Amino acid sequence: xxxxxxxxxxxxxxxxxxxxxxxxxxxxxxxxxxxxxxxxxxxxxxxxxxxxxxxxxxxxxxxxxxxxxxxxxxxxxxxxxxxxxxxxxxxxxxxxxxxxxxxxxxxxxxxxxxxxxxxxxxxxxxxxxxxxxxxxxxxxxxxxxxxxxxxxxxxxxxxxxxxxxxxxxxxxxxxxxxxxxxxxxxxxxxxxxxxxxxxxxxxxxxxxxxxxxxxxxxxxxxxxxxxxxxxxxxxxxxxxxxxxxxxxxxxxxxxxxxxxxxxxxxxxxxxxxxxxxxxxxxxxxxxxxxxxxxx
Amino acid sequence: xxxxxxxxxxxxxxxxxxxxxxxxxxxxxxxxxxxxxxxxxxxxxxxxxxxxxxxxxxxxxxxxxxxxxxxxxxxxxxxxxxxxxxxxxxxxxxxxxxxxxxxxxxxxxxxxxxxxxxxxxxxxxxxxxxxxxxxxxxxxxxxxxxxxxxxxxxxxxxxxxxxxxxxxxxxxxxxxxxxxxxxxxxxxxxxxxxxxxxxxxxxxxxxxxxxxxxxxxxxxxxxxxxxxxxxxxxxxxxxxxxxxxxxxxxxxxxxxxxxxxxxxxxxxxxxxxxxxxxxxxxxxxxxxx
Numbered sequence: 001x002x003x004x005x006x007x008x009x010x011x012x013x014x015x016x017x018x019x020x021x022x023x024x025x026x027x028x029x030x031x032x033x034x035x036x037x038x039x040x041x042x043x044x045x046x047x048x049x050x051x052x053x054x055x056x057x058x059x060x061x062x063x064x065x066x067x068x069x070x071x072x073x074x075x076x077x078x079x080x081x082x083x084x085x086x087x088x089x090x091x092x093x094x095x096x097x098x099x100x101x102x103x104x105x106x107x108x109x110x111x112x113x114x115x116x117x118x119x120x121x122x123x124x125x126x127x128x129x130x131x132x133x134x135x136x137x138x139x140x141x142x143x144x145x146x147x148x149x150x151x152x153x154x155x156x157x158x159x160x161x162x163x164x165x166x167x168x169x170x171x172x173x174x175x176x177x178x179x180x181x182x183x184x185x186x187x188x189x190x191x192x193x194x195x196x197x198x199x200x201x202x203x204x205x206x207x208x209x210x211x212x213x214x215x216x217x218x219x220x221x222x223x224x225x226x227x228x229x230x231x232x233x234x235x236x237x238x239x240x241x242x243x244x245x246x247x248x249x250x251x252x253x254x255x256x257x258x259x260x261x262x263x264x265x266x267x268x269x270x271x272x273x274x275x276x277x278x279x280x281x282x283x284x285x286x287x288x289x290x291x292x293x294x295x
Numbered sequence: 296x297x298x299x300x301x302x303x304x305x306x307x308x309x310x311x312x313x314x315x316x317x318x319x320x321x322x323x324x325x326x327x328x329x330x331x332x333x334x335x336x337x338x339x340x341x342x343x344x345x346x347x348x349x350x351x352x353x354x355x356x357x358x359x360x361x362x363x364x365x366x367x368x369x370x371x372x373x374x375x376x377x378x379x380x381x382x383x384x385x386x387x388x389x390x391x392x393x394x395x396x397x398x399x400x401x402x403x404x405x406x407x408x409x410x411x412x413x414x415x416x417x418x419x420x421x422x423x424x425x426x427x428x429x430x431x432x433x434x435x436x437x438x439x440x441x442x443x444x445x446x447x448x449x450x451x452x453x454x455x456x457x458x459x460x461x462x463x464x465x466x467x468x469x470x471x472x473x474x475x476x477x478x479x480x481x482x483x484x485x486x487x488x489x490x491x492x493x494x495x496x497x498x499x500x501x502x503x504x505x506x507x508x509x510x511x512x513x514x515x516x517x518x519x520x521x522x523x524x525x526x527x528x529x530x531x532x533x534x535x536x537x538x539x540x541x542x543x544x545x546x547x548x549x550x551x552x553x554x555x556x557x558x559x560x561x562x563x564x565x566x567x568x569x570x571x572x573x574x575x576x577x578x579x580x581x582x583x584x
Contacts, residue, residue: 007424015436129566131517133524133537134558137544145548233431240525241544252525255435267432 008271009059013052016260042066064265069257075265078250083269086246089238090231092166097173097227102220104174105181110208112186120182124175132234136168136241165238172234173227180223184216191215214288221285228277232270310502313578320574327567330560334382343373345380346532357552366552368542377534378556382564384535388450389516395454396515397508400461401497407462408469409496410488415466422462430456434518438527449528453518457511464507468500502579509575513568520561536561 030038039045042065043054058065064075108120143150143164150164188194189212197211198204236248247266254262314320338345348370357366357374365374407418437452472478472495481491520537522528529535536557543554 004424011433012436129569130562131521131565133521133540133544134562137540137547137554138558140544141547141551141554236431236525237521251432251435252527255438255527263436267436270432 004275005268005272009056009268010052012264012267013055016264017048017051042068059268064268065261067254067259067262069254069259069262075261078262079247079265079269082245082247082250085244086235086239086248089162089165089169089235089244089246090228092162093169093173093231093234094228096166096170097177097231098220100170101174101177102181102217105178105183106185106208108178109182109185109189117182120178124178127171127175130171132168132172132237133241135171136164136238139164139168140241165242165244168241169231169234169238173231176223176227177220180219181216184219185212188212188216218285218289221281221288224281224284225274225278228281229274232273310578314574317574317577319570320577323567323570323574326563327571330382330564330567331386334379334386337379338376341373341376343376345376345534346372348372365556366550368550368553369546372532374539374553374556377539378536378560381534381536381539381557382560384529384533385516385519385537385561385564388453388519388535389512391450392453392457392515392519393508393511395450396457396461396511397504398458399454400458401465401500401504403458404462404465404467405469405492405496405500408466408471409473409492411470411473415470419463419466422459425456426459430459434522435527438522449519449522453515453522457515457518461504461507461511464503465500468503469496472496472499506572506576506579509568510572513565513572516561516568517565536564 036045043051046054055065062076064079067073067075067078070078104120104124108117111117151161185208194207194212197207202210235246236252238244239246239248240252247269250262251266251270253259254266365378367373368377403418403422407415433456434452437455438448478491478495481495486494516536519528519535520540523535523537524541526538526541528537531538539557540554540561543550543557547554
């Protein structure tokens with residue numbers, strides 16, 4: 001994993017430096033001396049390997065360098081400002097996905113081929129097919145503009161401001177989790193040890209809670225890594241739709257303004273989050289499934 | 296591919312027959328044909344072009360009499376024509392990016408799987424690393440690099456990250472084919488690796504490739520819309536479905552049709568491709584044979 005992170009850092013560093021033009025080319029009427037001074041101040045006059053080494057050293061201290069376009073702010077400060085908001089959003093969406101998706105999937109599996117199952121399947125197909133940038137504006141239109149129940153945009157750390165963005169973000173994840181739970185439980189209920197448990201005379205609730213639930217949730221656990229990646233990606237859209245001052249906005253604005261250090265910092269942060277999520281999911285999987293542990 | 300046809304008589308016709316029996320897939324195919332025809336010829340029927348500014352009708356509601364069948368945006372541009380030209384761009388990017396990812400993915404996966412051994416593990420290690428990178432961020436980095444709105448860069452960036460699953464699928468299939476008798480026979484009769492790959496390995500993995508390619512197209516369309524929605528895709532005055540949805544979302548209070556038309560078309564397009572892909576999978580899936 002540290003190797004992959006190093007690959008991300010190296011790739012983003014050199015991709016950005018390959019870009020034609022420097023960060024100060026757009027400034028009008030700048031005397032060459034001033035430009036040279038500026039570049040010296042940012043260390044851009046050094047050879048590329050030296051800059052790379054310096055950037056890596058900075059990263060070890062948690063320094064992502066100064067933003068090239070936003071004055072007097074370092075990328076680290078921007079991340080510190082935006083990250084709590086994005087993280088709140090992401091954690092809330094992931095919790096919603098698990099807390100709603102798992103019971104939904106269990107319910108569908110237990111009432112297989114009856115109406116709750118069909119309803120859950122149809123709803124989840126729909127939730128999976130509709131992209132967030134359609135759902136978000138639609139929800140804002142219905143609940144914000146027409147009904148005036150919830151704010152359309154803006155950020156306050158309260159439930160009202162969080163609800164629509166979290167729902168938008170969580171909807172496909174809920175659907176995915178519900179599907180995986182349903183499939184997992186149906187698979188497990190056919191297993192021999194479940195038949196044994198039933199033959200022992202355990203009640204159906206005991207069979208499910210004590211024997212079937214844990215293995216049935218394994219597909220959900222291995223989906224956690226991709227789910228977090230999808231939520232991280234989706235947060236870009238949600239933050240744009242609802243005007244939330246999270247880190248996603250900096251990534252998009254940075255790409256539009258060609259703010260290289262900002263984009264690089266964001267790519268590294270999001271890359272690290274994704275990698276950590278995958279690692280966490282793997283560990284959790286090993287903890288839940290003793291069969292993988294010894295390999 | 297002719298070899299594959301003669302080696303496995305009945306496979307393709309059986310698949311075709313299964314596909315014919317699949318009403319949902321046929322419906323999806325008809326729907327997609329309709330959308331493609333509309334995108335190709337629809338704009339010709341309207342008196343307006345996609346970047347024409349009609350100052351008489353600013354943000355006009357849909358009305359037949361004005362000739363703006365789906366209304367206009369706040370610059371007086373005709374939404375009917377813009378939506379259909381958005382479909383053109385979304386389809387073009389979706390198909391091209393899929394083609395790019397299929398070509399790279401098949402070549403990479405077939406080579407890795409057929410050669411096996413150290414080459415295989417090295418090539419697949421590279422795929423693993425790429426897969427661990429959040430692909431959206433690679434694309435954003437690439438669009439920063441090449442400048443926004445360059446459609447070629449967009450094709451390349453989207454296609455360059457889309458080939459990974461394809462490579463995995465093809466590699467698995469090629470690995471299984473590696474020691475089959477007919478491959479050994481080809482090798483014994485003096486065929487080089489490149490020849491065997493092109494004539495024997497790739498034709499035999501074409502089924503899963505078609506299925507996965509059909510499912511890649513909607514992903515690519517969605518991805519392009521996503522980038523355009525963020526303002527990182529195609530640039531004004533060009534429109535893709537994503538950028539139309541973004542503009543529409545900003546004006547949804549005053550002019551909800553600006554959001555409804557492109558969003559509806561995008562949904563139908565995605566649904567059509569997904570259903571068609573599912574139908575193809577049912578028709579061609581090797582596990583079904």
